[in-house]
Amino acid sequence: MTSAPQQRLVIGITGATGAAYALRLLRRGRELGLETHLIVTPAGVLNAHHELGLSRPELEREASFCYAPGDVGACIASGSFATAAMVVAPCSMKTLAAVAHGFGDNLLTRAADVTLKERRRLILMVRETPFNLAHLRNMVAATEMGAIIFPPLPAFYHHPTSIEELVNESAERVLELAGVAGARPQAWGGLNSKS
Template sequence: MSAPAAPRPRLVVGITGATGAAYGLQLLRRARQLGAETHLILSPAGVLNAHHELGLNRDALEREADAAYAPGDVGACVASGSFRTAAMVIAPCSMRTLAAVAHGLSDNLMSRAADVTLKERRRLILMVRETPLNLAHLRNMTAVTEMGGIVFPPLPALYLRPQSIDEMVAETVERVLELAQLPGAEPQPWLGLRPSA
Protein backbone atom coordinates (compact mmCIF):
# COMPACT_ATOMS: atom_id res chain seq x y z
CA MET A 1 0.00 0.00 0.00
CA SER A 2 1.50 3.34 -1.08
CA ALA A 3 1.88 6.25 1.32
CA PRO A 4 -0.67 9.06 0.95
CA ALA A 5 0.49 12.03 -1.10
CA ALA A 6 1.82 14.97 0.87
CA PRO A 7 -0.68 17.85 1.05
CA ARG A 8 -0.02 20.79 -1.23
CA PRO A 9 1.40 23.81 0.60
CA ARG A 10 -1.10 26.64 0.81
CA LEU A 11 0.01 30.15 -0.08
CA VAL A 12 -2.15 33.22 0.54
CA VAL A 13 -1.48 36.02 -1.95
CA GLY A 14 -2.80 39.55 -1.48
CA ILE A 15 -2.81 42.10 -4.29
CA THR A 16 -3.41 45.75 -3.32
CA GLY A 17 -3.49 48.98 -5.28
CA ALA A 18 0.20 49.82 -5.06
CA THR A 19 2.13 49.75 -8.32
CA GLY A 20 3.62 46.38 -9.21
CA ALA A 21 0.67 44.12 -10.02
CA ALA A 22 3.07 42.00 -12.08
CA TYR A 23 4.59 40.70 -8.83
CA GLY A 24 1.27 39.34 -7.62
CA LEU A 25 0.48 37.78 -10.99
CA GLN A 26 3.90 36.13 -11.26
CA LEU A 27 3.63 34.88 -7.66
CA LEU A 28 0.36 33.13 -8.45
CA ARG A 29 1.72 31.58 -11.65
CA ARG A 30 5.03 30.44 -10.21
CA ALA A 31 3.45 29.09 -6.99
CA ARG A 32 1.11 27.00 -9.15
CA GLN A 33 4.12 25.65 -11.09
CA LEU A 34 5.68 24.65 -7.76
CA GLY A 35 2.54 22.76 -6.76
CA ALA A 36 1.17 25.20 -4.19
CA GLU A 37 -2.53 25.76 -3.52
CA THR A 38 -3.06 29.50 -3.90
CA HIS A 39 -5.65 31.67 -2.14
CA LEU A 40 -5.99 35.17 -3.58
CA ILE A 41 -7.31 38.27 -1.81
CA LEU A 42 -7.78 41.06 -4.32
CA SER A 43 -8.63 44.61 -3.30
CA PRO A 44 -10.70 46.94 -5.53
CA ALA A 45 -7.66 49.20 -5.94
CA GLY A 46 -5.62 46.11 -6.82
CA VAL A 47 -8.07 45.34 -9.64
CA LEU A 48 -7.88 48.94 -10.86
CA ASN A 49 -4.10 48.89 -10.89
CA ALA A 50 -3.86 45.45 -12.53
CA HIS A 51 -6.14 46.71 -15.28
CA HIS A 52 -3.97 49.78 -15.80
CA GLU A 53 -0.60 47.98 -15.65
CA LEU A 54 -1.44 44.55 -17.11
CA GLY A 55 -4.76 44.94 -18.92
CA LEU A 56 -6.35 42.32 -16.64
CA ASN A 57 -9.73 42.41 -14.90
CA ARG A 58 -10.82 40.73 -11.65
CA ASP A 59 -11.96 37.54 -13.37
CA ALA A 60 -8.65 37.11 -15.19
CA LEU A 61 -6.66 37.53 -11.98
CA GLU A 62 -8.93 35.24 -9.98
CA ARG A 63 -8.53 32.48 -12.57
CA GLU A 64 -4.81 32.40 -11.72
CA ALA A 65 -5.62 31.20 -8.17
CA ASP A 66 -7.17 28.05 -6.74
CA ALA A 67 -9.52 30.19 -4.63
CA ALA A 68 -10.22 33.93 -4.57
CA TYR A 69 -11.91 36.25 -2.08
CA ALA A 70 -13.02 39.86 -1.90
CA PRO A 71 -11.63 41.95 1.00
CA GLY A 72 -15.11 42.17 2.54
CA ASP A 73 -15.40 38.39 2.81
CA VAL A 74 -14.27 38.26 6.43
CA GLY A 75 -15.86 34.83 6.89
CA ALA A 76 -13.50 33.22 4.36
CA CYS A 77 -11.36 30.27 5.43
CA VAL A 78 -8.13 32.33 5.36
CA ALA A 79 -9.56 34.50 8.17
CA SER A 80 -8.96 31.67 10.65
CA GLY A 81 -5.74 30.30 12.05
CA SER A 82 -7.27 26.82 11.94
CA PHE A 83 -6.92 26.95 8.15
CA ARG A 84 -3.29 25.91 7.84
CA THR A 85 -1.18 27.85 5.37
CA ALA A 86 2.54 27.92 4.65
CA ALA A 87 2.79 31.69 4.27
CA MET A 88 1.14 34.87 3.08
CA VAL A 89 2.61 37.35 0.61
CA ILE A 90 1.08 40.74 -0.16
CA ALA A 91 2.40 41.68 -3.59
CA PRO A 92 2.34 44.58 -4.02
CA CYS A 93 1.59 45.97 -0.57
CA SER A 94 0.23 49.50 -0.31
CA MET A 95 1.13 51.79 2.56
CA ARG A 96 -2.50 51.64 3.70
CA THR A 97 -2.34 47.86 3.98
CA LEU A 98 1.05 48.06 5.69
CA ALA A 99 -0.45 50.46 8.26
CA ALA A 100 -3.45 48.17 8.85
CA VAL A 101 -1.15 45.20 9.45
CA ALA A 102 1.24 47.20 11.64
CA HIS A 103 -1.62 48.31 13.89
CA GLY A 104 -3.52 45.01 13.93
CA LEU A 105 -6.69 46.54 12.51
CA SER A 106 -8.07 43.38 10.86
CA ASP A 107 -10.72 45.61 9.27
CA ASN A 108 -10.98 43.54 6.09
CA LEU A 109 -9.93 40.08 4.89
CA MET A 110 -6.53 41.27 3.66
CA SER A 111 -5.40 42.66 7.02
CA ARG A 112 -7.21 39.90 8.95
CA ALA A 113 -5.41 37.15 7.01
CA ALA A 114 -2.12 38.95 7.60
CA ASP A 115 -2.91 39.22 11.32
CA VAL A 116 -3.74 35.49 11.42
CA THR A 117 -0.44 34.71 9.69
CA LEU A 118 1.47 36.67 12.34
CA LYS A 119 -0.43 35.26 15.32
CA GLU A 120 0.11 31.71 14.09
CA ARG A 121 3.84 32.44 13.69
CA ARG A 122 3.76 31.77 9.95
CA ARG A 123 5.70 33.67 7.29
CA LEU A 124 4.21 37.05 6.30
CA ILE A 125 6.01 38.86 3.48
CA LEU A 126 5.00 42.39 2.50
CA MET A 127 6.30 43.60 -0.87
CA VAL A 128 5.87 47.27 -0.02
CA ARG A 129 5.79 49.79 -2.85
CA GLU A 130 6.33 53.46 -2.18
CA THR A 131 9.05 56.05 -2.59
CA PRO A 132 10.18 58.22 -0.96
CA LEU A 133 9.23 56.91 2.47
CA ASN A 134 7.88 59.11 5.23
CA LEU A 135 8.29 58.49 8.95
CA ALA A 136 4.90 56.76 9.28
CA HIS A 137 5.91 54.26 6.57
CA LEU A 138 9.23 53.54 8.29
CA ARG A 139 7.62 53.13 11.72
CA ASN A 140 5.00 50.78 10.30
CA MET A 141 7.71 48.68 8.63
CA THR A 142 9.54 48.52 11.95
CA ALA A 143 6.37 47.44 13.76
CA VAL A 144 5.68 44.65 11.25
CA THR A 145 9.29 43.47 11.48
CA GLU A 146 9.13 43.44 15.29
CA MET A 147 5.98 41.28 15.03
CA GLY A 148 7.81 38.72 12.91
CA GLY A 149 6.81 39.86 9.43
CA ILE A 150 9.25 40.35 6.57
CA VAL A 151 9.30 43.67 4.72
CA PHE A 152 10.51 42.96 1.19
CA PRO A 153 10.55 45.96 -1.16
CA PRO A 154 10.76 44.47 -4.67
CA LEU A 155 14.10 45.95 -5.65
CA PRO A 156 15.71 44.48 -8.79
CA ALA A 157 18.95 42.49 -8.47
CA LEU A 158 20.77 44.50 -11.13
CA TYR A 159 24.02 42.61 -10.44
CA LEU A 160 22.39 39.65 -12.21
CA ARG A 161 22.17 41.84 -15.34
CA PRO A 162 18.51 41.19 -16.16
CA GLN A 163 17.59 41.70 -19.81
CA SER A 164 13.93 42.62 -19.30
CA ILE A 165 11.35 43.72 -16.76
CA ASP A 166 9.93 40.18 -16.84
CA GLU A 167 13.34 38.81 -15.76
CA MET A 168 13.55 41.29 -12.89
CA VAL A 169 10.03 40.43 -11.70
CA ALA A 170 10.65 36.68 -12.01
CA GLU A 171 13.89 36.76 -10.01
CA THR A 172 12.33 38.87 -7.23
CA VAL A 173 9.36 36.50 -7.04
CA GLU A 174 11.69 33.51 -6.84
CA ARG A 175 13.44 35.08 -3.84
CA VAL A 176 10.09 35.76 -2.17
CA LEU A 177 8.90 32.19 -2.72
CA GLU A 178 12.12 30.88 -1.19
CA LEU A 179 11.52 33.14 1.84
CA ALA A 180 7.99 31.73 1.98
CA GLN A 181 9.67 28.31 2.21
CA LEU A 182 7.92 26.97 -0.87
CA PRO A 183 9.76 23.82 -2.01
CA GLY A 184 11.33 24.16 -5.44
CA ALA A 185 11.90 27.93 -5.46
CA GLU A 186 15.30 28.60 -7.03
CA PRO A 187 16.53 32.18 -6.98
CA GLN A 188 19.86 32.76 -8.68
CA PRO A 189 22.66 32.68 -6.10
CA TRP A 190 25.35 35.34 -5.97
CA LEU A 191 28.61 33.61 -6.78
CA GLY A 192 30.94 36.54 -6.18
CA LEU A 193 32.71 38.95 -8.49
CA ARG A 194 34.94 37.52 -11.16
CA PRO A 195 38.35 39.19 -11.47
CA SER A 196 38.59 41.40 -14.53
CA ALA A 197 40.93 40.19 -17.28
Protein backbone atom coordinates in the same frame (compact mmCIF):
# COMPACT_ATOMS: atom_id res chain seq x y z
CA MET B 1 -1.11 5.52 1.77
CA THR B 2 -2.17 9.18 1.61
CA SER B 3 -0.12 11.85 -0.11
CA ALA B 4 1.20 14.91 1.71
CA PRO B 5 -1.16 17.90 1.70
CA GLN B 6 -0.54 20.51 -0.97
CA GLN B 7 1.42 23.52 0.23
CA ARG B 8 -0.82 26.59 0.59
CA LEU B 9 0.20 30.16 -0.12
CA VAL B 10 -2.03 33.18 0.53
CA ILE B 11 -1.49 36.10 -1.86
CA GLY B 12 -2.94 39.56 -1.35
CA ILE B 13 -2.96 42.30 -3.98
CA THR B 14 -3.44 45.94 -3.00
CA GLY B 15 -3.54 49.19 -4.93
CA ALA B 16 0.19 49.93 -4.94
CA THR B 17 2.11 49.64 -8.19
CA GLY B 18 3.60 46.25 -8.98
CA ALA B 19 0.73 43.91 -9.83
CA ALA B 20 3.17 42.01 -12.06
CA TYR B 21 4.78 40.55 -8.93
CA ALA B 22 1.51 38.98 -7.79
CA LEU B 23 0.79 37.62 -11.25
CA ARG B 24 4.22 36.00 -11.39
CA LEU B 25 3.79 34.54 -7.89
CA LEU B 26 0.44 33.04 -8.89
CA ARG B 27 1.77 31.55 -12.11
CA ARG B 28 4.96 30.26 -10.52
CA GLY B 29 2.90 28.85 -7.67
CA ARG B 30 0.88 26.83 -10.18
CA GLU B 31 4.11 25.55 -11.77
CA LEU B 32 5.36 24.45 -8.35
CA GLY B 33 2.09 22.74 -7.42
CA LEU B 34 1.04 25.25 -4.75
CA GLU B 35 -2.53 25.81 -3.65
CA THR B 36 -2.90 29.59 -3.92
CA HIS B 37 -5.51 31.62 -2.03
CA LEU B 38 -6.03 35.09 -3.50
CA ILE B 39 -7.56 38.29 -2.09
CA VAL B 40 -7.59 41.40 -4.28
CA THR B 41 -8.71 44.76 -2.92
CA PRO B 42 -10.79 47.08 -5.15
CA ALA B 43 -7.74 49.32 -5.62
CA GLY B 44 -5.71 46.21 -6.46
CA VAL B 45 -8.17 45.39 -9.25
CA LEU B 46 -7.87 48.92 -10.64
CA ASN B 47 -4.11 48.69 -10.59
CA ALA B 48 -3.99 45.22 -12.18
CA HIS B 49 -6.25 46.50 -14.96
CA HIS B 50 -4.12 49.61 -15.49
CA GLU B 51 -0.73 47.86 -15.37
CA LEU B 52 -1.54 44.44 -16.83
CA GLY B 53 -4.85 44.90 -18.65
CA LEU B 54 -6.44 42.21 -16.46
CA SER B 55 -9.97 42.23 -15.07
CA ARG B 56 -10.83 40.76 -11.66
CA PRO B 57 -12.11 37.48 -13.22
CA GLU B 58 -8.97 37.16 -15.35
CA LEU B 59 -6.74 37.74 -12.33
CA GLU B 60 -8.73 35.35 -10.16
CA ARG B 61 -8.43 32.56 -12.77
CA GLU B 62 -4.71 32.48 -11.96
CA ALA B 63 -5.40 31.30 -8.37
CA SER B 64 -6.65 28.04 -6.89
CA PHE B 65 -9.15 29.87 -4.64
CA CYS B 66 -10.34 33.49 -4.54
CA TYR B 67 -12.09 35.59 -1.91
CA ALA B 68 -13.77 38.98 -1.80
CA PRO B 69 -12.12 41.46 0.58
CA GLY B 70 -15.34 41.62 2.62
CA ASP B 71 -15.52 37.85 3.11
CA VAL B 72 -14.15 37.85 6.66
CA GLY B 73 -15.71 34.44 7.26
CA ALA B 74 -13.45 32.76 4.67
CA CYS B 75 -11.21 29.87 5.70
CA ILE B 76 -8.04 31.99 5.51
CA ALA B 77 -9.45 34.26 8.25
CA SER B 78 -8.79 31.50 10.78
CA GLY B 79 -5.52 30.25 12.17
CA SER B 80 -6.93 26.72 12.10
CA PHE B 81 -6.56 26.80 8.30
CA ALA B 82 -2.90 25.88 7.86
CA THR B 83 -0.89 27.79 5.28
CA ALA B 84 2.83 27.97 4.51
CA ALA B 85 2.96 31.76 4.27
CA MET B 86 1.24 34.91 3.06
CA VAL B 87 2.60 37.44 0.58
CA VAL B 88 1.11 40.87 -0.04
CA ALA B 89 2.29 41.81 -3.52
CA PRO B 90 2.26 44.71 -3.89
CA CYS B 91 1.67 46.09 -0.40
CA SER B 92 0.32 49.63 -0.18
CA MET B 93 1.21 51.89 2.73
CA LYS B 94 -2.45 51.74 3.81
CA THR B 95 -2.27 47.96 4.08
CA LEU B 96 1.10 48.16 5.82
CA ALA B 97 -0.40 50.54 8.39
CA ALA B 98 -3.36 48.21 8.97
CA VAL B 99 -1.03 45.22 9.46
CA ALA B 100 1.34 47.17 11.73
CA HIS B 101 -1.53 48.18 14.01
CA GLY B 102 -3.62 45.00 13.93
CA PHE B 103 -6.46 46.67 12.06
CA GLY B 104 -8.08 43.65 10.39
CA ASP B 105 -10.91 45.54 8.71
CA ASN B 106 -11.07 43.30 5.64
CA LEU B 107 -10.10 39.75 4.70
CA LEU B 108 -6.66 40.71 3.44
CA THR B 109 -5.62 42.46 6.65
CA ARG B 110 -7.34 39.80 8.77
CA ALA B 111 -5.45 37.03 6.95
CA ALA B 112 -2.21 38.95 7.52
CA ASP B 113 -3.04 39.27 11.21
CA VAL B 114 -3.77 35.53 11.39
CA THR B 115 -0.46 34.79 9.66
CA LEU B 116 1.39 36.81 12.30
CA LYS B 117 -0.48 35.39 15.28
CA GLU B 118 0.19 31.85 14.08
CA ARG B 119 3.90 32.71 13.68
CA ARG B 120 3.84 32.01 9.96
CA ARG B 121 5.78 33.94 7.34
CA LEU B 122 4.18 37.22 6.23
CA ILE B 123 6.04 38.91 3.39
CA LEU B 124 5.08 42.49 2.56
CA MET B 125 6.30 43.69 -0.84
CA VAL B 126 5.95 47.37 0.07
CA ARG B 127 5.75 49.85 -2.79
CA GLU B 128 6.27 53.54 -2.10
CA THR B 129 9.06 56.03 -2.48
CA PRO B 130 10.28 58.06 -0.77
CA PHE B 131 9.21 56.78 2.65
CA ASN B 132 7.91 59.17 5.25
CA LEU B 133 8.36 58.61 8.98
CA ALA B 134 4.95 56.92 9.37
CA HIS B 135 5.89 54.41 6.64
CA LEU B 136 9.22 53.65 8.32
CA ARG B 137 7.67 53.29 11.76
CA ASN B 138 4.99 50.97 10.38
CA MET B 139 7.68 48.83 8.74
CA VAL B 140 9.51 48.59 12.06
CA ALA B 141 6.30 47.68 13.89
CA ALA B 142 5.43 44.99 11.34
CA THR B 143 8.99 43.63 11.48
CA GLU B 144 8.88 43.49 15.28
CA MET B 145 5.75 41.34 15.01
CA GLY B 146 7.48 38.92 12.63
CA ALA B 147 6.65 40.25 9.17
CA ILE B 148 9.32 40.42 6.48
CA ILE B 149 9.52 43.76 4.68
CA PHE B 150 10.50 43.01 1.09
CA PRO B 151 10.53 46.03 -1.22
CA PRO B 152 10.94 44.45 -4.67
CA LEU B 153 14.23 46.16 -5.42
CA PRO B 154 15.86 44.83 -8.59
CA ALA B 155 19.23 43.11 -8.50
CA PHE B 156 21.29 44.33 -11.44
CA TYR B 157 24.37 42.19 -10.77
CA HIS B 158 22.80 39.31 -12.71
CA HIS B 159 22.64 41.59 -15.79
CA PRO B 160 18.90 41.34 -16.46
CA THR B 161 17.80 42.20 -19.97
CA SER B 162 14.08 42.74 -19.38
CA ILE B 163 11.53 43.87 -16.82
CA GLU B 164 10.21 40.30 -16.84
CA GLU B 165 13.57 38.99 -15.61
CA LEU B 166 13.56 41.53 -12.76
CA VAL B 167 10.02 40.60 -11.75
CA ASN B 168 10.75 36.88 -11.96
CA GLU B 169 13.87 37.14 -9.81
CA SER B 170 12.06 39.07 -7.08
CA ALA B 171 9.23 36.51 -7.15
CA GLU B 172 11.70 33.62 -6.80
CA ARG B 173 13.34 35.31 -3.81
CA VAL B 174 9.94 35.81 -2.19
CA LEU B 175 8.95 32.19 -2.78
CA GLU B 176 12.22 31.05 -1.22
CA LEU B 177 11.57 33.29 1.81
CA ALA B 178 8.09 31.77 2.05
CA GLY B 179 9.69 28.33 2.32
CA VAL B 180 8.36 27.09 -0.99
CA ALA B 181 10.17 24.01 -2.26
CA GLY B 182 11.44 24.46 -5.80
CA ALA B 183 11.98 28.23 -5.68
CA ARG B 184 15.11 29.08 -7.65
CA PRO B 185 16.46 32.59 -7.08
CA GLN B 186 19.83 33.27 -8.64
CA ALA B 187 22.63 33.08 -6.11
CA TRP B 188 25.41 35.64 -6.08
CA GLY B 189 28.57 33.80 -7.04
CA GLY B 190 31.06 36.55 -6.31
CA LEU B 191 32.81 38.99 -8.61
CA ASN B 192 35.14 36.35 -10.03
CA SER B 193 32.42 33.86 -10.93
CA LYS B 194 31.46 33.24 -14.53
CA SER B 195 27.73 33.81 -14.78
